[in-house]
Amino acid sequence: MSIQVNHLTKRYGDFTALDDIDLAIDDGELVALLGPSGCGKTTLLRSIAGMEFADSGNILLEGRDMTFEPIRHRQVGFVFQHYALFNHMSVFENVAYGLRVRPRAQRPPEAEIRRRVHELLDLVQLDWLAKRFPPQLSGGQRQRIALARALAVEPRYLLLDEPFGALDASVRKELRRWLRRLHEELHVTSLFVTHDQEEAMEVASRIVVMNHGRIEQVGTPETVYDYPATPFVSTFIGSVNVLHGTLRDGHFDTGGWHLPIPDADANLRSRRQDAFVRPHDIEIVRAPDTPWPVRIRHVQPMGSSYHVEVTPVTDTVQGPQVENDYLTVELTRQAFKALALEVGEVVGIRVHHLHWFHQETAPALEEAV
Amino acid sequence: MSTTQNILRPAQRTDMAPAESIPWVRYALSTLALLIIALFLILPLVAVLFEAFREGVGAYVDAITDPYTGHAILLTLITALICVPLNTLFGIAAAWCIARFQFPGRSLLTTLIDLPFSVSPVIAGLVFILIFGSQGWFGGWFAGHGFPIIFALPGIVLATMFVTLPFVARELIPLMQEQGAEQEEASIMLGASAWRMFWTITLPRIKWGLLYGIILCNARAMGEFGAVSVVSGHIRGATNTLPLHVEILYNEYQFSAAFAVATLLAGLAIVTLIIKSIVEWRQQRQWENASS
Numbered sequence: 001m002s003i004q005v006n007h008l009t010k011r012y013g014d015f016t017a018l019d020d021i022d023l024a025i026d027d028g029e030l031v032a033l034l035g036p037s038g039c040g041k042t043t044l045l046r047s048i049a050g051m052e053f054a055d056s057g058n059i060l061l062e063g064r065d066m067t068f069e070p071i072r073h074r075q076v077g078f079v080f081q082h083y084a085l086f087n088h089m090s091v092f093e094n095v096a097y098g099l100r101v102r103p104r105a106q107r108p109p110e111a112e113i114r115r116r117v118h119e120l121l122d123l124v125q126l127d128w129l130a131k132r133f134p135p136q137l138s139g140g141q142r143q144r145i146a147l148a149r150a151l152a153v154e155p156r157y158l159l160l161d162e163p164f165g166a167l168d169a170s171v172r173k174e175l176r177r178w179l180r181r182l183h184e185e186l187h188v189t190s191l192f193v194t195h196d197q198e199e200a201m202e203v204a205s206r207i208v209v210m211n212h213g214r215i216e217q218v219g220t221p222e223t224v225y226d227y228p229a230t231p232f233v234s235t236f237i238g239s240v241n242v243l244h245g246t247l248r249d250g251h252f253d254t255g256g257w258h259l260p261i262p263d264a265d266a267n268l269r270s271r272r273q274d275a276f277v278r279p280h281d282i283e284i285v286r287a288p289d290t291p292w293p294v295r296i297r298h299v300q301p302m303g304s305s306y307h308v309e310v311t312p313v314t315d316t317v318q319g320p321q322v323e324n325d326y327l328t329v330e331l332t333r334q335a336f337k338a339l340a341l342e343v344g345e346v347v348g349i350r351v352h353h354l355h356w357f358h359q360e361t362a363p364a365l366e367e368a369v
Numbered sequence: 370m371s372t373t374q375n376i377l378r379p380a381q382r383t384d385m386a387p388a389e390s391i392p393w394v395r396y397a398l399s400t401l402a403l404l405i406i407a408l409f410l411i412l413p414l415v416a417v418l419f420e421a422f423r424e425g426v427g428a429y430v431d432a433i434t435d436p437y438t439g440h441a442i443l444l445t446l447i448t449a450l451i452c453v454p455l456n457t458l459f460g461i462a463a464a465w466c467i468a469r470f471q472f473p474g475r476s477l478l479t480t481l482i483d484l485p486f487s488v489s490p491v492i493a494g495l496v497f498i499l500i501f502g503s504q505g506w507f508g509g510w511f512a513g514h515g516f517p518i519i520f521a522l523p524g525i526v527l528a529t530m531f532v533t534l535p536f537v538a539r540e541l542i543p544l545m546q547e548q549g550a551e552q553e554e555a556s557i558m559l560g561a562s563a564w565r566m567f568w569t570i571t572l573p574r575i576k577w578g579l580l581y582g583i584i585l586c587n588a589r590a591m592g593e594f595g596a597v598s599v600v601s602g603h604i605r606g607a608t609n610t611l612p613l614h615v616e617i618l619y620n621e622y623q624f625s626a627a628f629a630v631a632t633l634l635a636g637l638a639i640v641t642l643i644i645k646s647i648v649e650w651r652q653q654r655q656w657e658n659a660s661s
Binding site: 049051071072076077078080082084085086087088097098101102149150152153 | 551565569573
C-alpha cells in the first residue's frame with residue numbers, strides 16, 4: 001500500500017474539513033479526489049503533502065507513519081492550481097530549483113543538473129522555452145513546466161491540486177490526455193483533486209468521491225457511474241432524474257405512475273423512496289396508449305446527442321413527483337431525428353433502468369424495467 | 370493619456386460623465402495641482418538654497434565644514450546606520466508573520482505597527498524620558514552603570530527607531546499578502562529549507578518594495594526632529610543631529626549657516642526622491658512583466 005490514510009480528521013472552528021477519512025492507494029495508481037468545493041478534497045491532498053496537519057488520524061507512506069514528518073521527508077511532488085512558478089526565474093531555473101536546493105552532499109554536479117532539466121523539458125515537450133520566464137508562457141505551458149519542476153526531484157508521489165482548473169476548456173482536454181499518457185510512461189503514484197466529474201472519469205483509474213469531509217465512494221470510473229453507492233454519488237457523477245415515491249409490490253409508485261420492477265422482491269416495501277433514472281435510460285416512444293405520457297418542453301442539441309426536457313402529463317388527481325417538475329431524456333442523434341419531435345407535443349416514455357437506495361445509506365439495488 | 374481617454378470614452382454615454390471628458394475641468398485641476406506643488410514644495414526649496422548662498426559661497430562652505438556640523442552629520446549617519454538595518458529586520462519579520470500566519474493577536478500587531486504614525490513624535494520622545502530619564506523608571510539604573518540613555522546616543526537611536534518603525538513593515542505587509550504563499554509553498558515542496566526559501570524566493574519577490582520601505586525609513590531617520598529633540602539635549606558636538614543643528618544655528622541668528630546645513634538635508638531628500646522614483650519605476654515594470 002503506497003499511501004494509506006487512517007481516520008484522518010481536521011476541523012477549522014465549527015467546520016469539519018475532513019471527517020474520519022480512510023483511504024488506501026496502491027503503487028502506480030492514478031487516483032482522482034472528486035467532490036464539490038468545500039468537500040475537503042484539497043485539505044486531504046495538502047495533508048498528505050504535509051502542508052496541513054490533521055487533528056487526529058494518521059498518514060502512512062510505504063507503511064511508515066509520516067503524519068508529523070516535515071514535507072521534505074515525504075518525497076512528494078506537488079502541482080498547484082495556479083502553477084506557483086517562480087516568476088523571477090527562467091523556466092530552466094524553475095525546473096532546476098529542486099535539484100539546486102539539495103544539501104551540498106546530495107546535489108548533482110552542474111552538468112548532471114543541466115542534463116536532467118533538459119530531459120524533463122523534453123518530456124513535457126517544452127525544451128524550446130528553457131530561457132523564457134513564466135509570465136511569458138501560456139497557462140497550459142506553465143502547468144506543464146510546473147509538472148516538470150515537480151518531477152525533477154523524482155518524487156514517489158505526485159499530488160496535483162486542480163491542475164487544470166485555471167485553463168481553457170480546449171487546453172484542459174488536451175492536458176488531461178497528456179497527463180494520462182505521462183502517467184502510463186512514468187508510473188509514479190499520482191493523486192489529483194478535481195471538481196469536474198468528466199475530468200475524473202477521463203483521467204483517473206480510480207475515483208474517490210467526497211462530500212462534506214467524508215468519502216462517499218471509492219471505485220473505478222465505471223463502478224461509480226454504474227453502481228453509485230449513495231444518492232450524492234448518483235447526482236454528482238453524471239446527470240440523473242430524481243423521482244419521489246414509494247416502493248410496493250414490485251413497483252415503484254410515484255403519483256399515478258406505477259413503474260414495474262421485474263424480479264424485485266414483491267414484499268419489498270418502503271414508504272418514502274427516491275428513485276434515480278439516468279437521462280440515457282429513458283426512451284421516447286410514439287404509442288397511442290402509453291401509460292406514461294409526457295409533453296416535450298424543451299429540446300437542447302448537445303452536438304452528438306440531444307437533451308429533451310419533458311413534463312409528465314396526467315389526467316389523475318396526483319401526477320408523478322419529479323424533482324424540478326421535469327425529466328431530462330438523452331437521445332442519440334439518430335433516435336432524435338427518427339422521432340422528429342416537436343416542442344409541445346405529447347409522447348410516451350419508457351424507463352429502462354432505475355436505481356434506488358434503501359434508507360439513504362444501503363448499497364444500490366439495481367433493477368431493469 | 371490618450372489610452373486613458375479611449376478607455377473612458379464609452380463611459381461618456383452613461384449619465385455620469387467622468388471629469389476627464391470635460392477639457393476645462395482637466396486643465397483647471399492640473400493647474401491647481403501644479404500651483405500647490407510650486408507654492409508648498411518648490412518655493413521653500415528655492416528659498417533654502419537662496420538663503421544658504423545669501424552671504425556667498427565662502428560662508429556656505431564655512432558653515433558646512435564647521436566641526437560641529439561635521440559632528441552632526443556623523444551623528445545623523447550613525448543613527449541612521451543603526452536604526453535602518455534594525456527596522457528593516459523588524460519590518461521583514463513582522464510582515465512575514467502578519468502576511469503568512471494566523472495567530473492570536475495578529476490584528477493587534479498590525480495596529481501596533483501603525484502606532485508611531487498616530488502618536489506625535491514629541492510624545493514618543495517624552496515617553497522615553499519617562500522610562501529612561503534620570504527621574505524615570507530605569508534611567509537611574511542605566512546611568513548608574515555608566516550607560517546613560519537620555520541626552521546620549523542610545524536615546525537618539527531609541528527615539529528614531531520608534532518613529533521609523535512602521536515604514537518597512539507597512540510597505541511589505543500588503544505586498545506579501547497580495548503575493549500569497551503559493552510560491553513559497555512550492556519552494557518548500559521542492560525540498561528547500563526555510564532559510565533557502567527566503568533568499569531564493571521571498572526576498573527576490575519583495576526586493577523593490579523592501580528597498581522602497583528602506584528609503585522612506587532612512588529619509589525619516591535622518592530627518593527626524595521632534596522625538597530626537599526631546600531626548601537628545603542638544604549638546605553641541607555630542608548629541609546634536611543635523612535637524613537639531615539647523616534649529617540651533619537658526620536660533621542663534623546664524624541664518625545663512627542654518628540654511629546651508631539645511632541644504633544638506635534637502636539634498637538628501639532630493640537624492641531619496643530620485644532613488645524612490647527609480648525604484649517605483651522598476652517595481653511597476655516588474656508588476657507589468659508579472660501580470661502580462
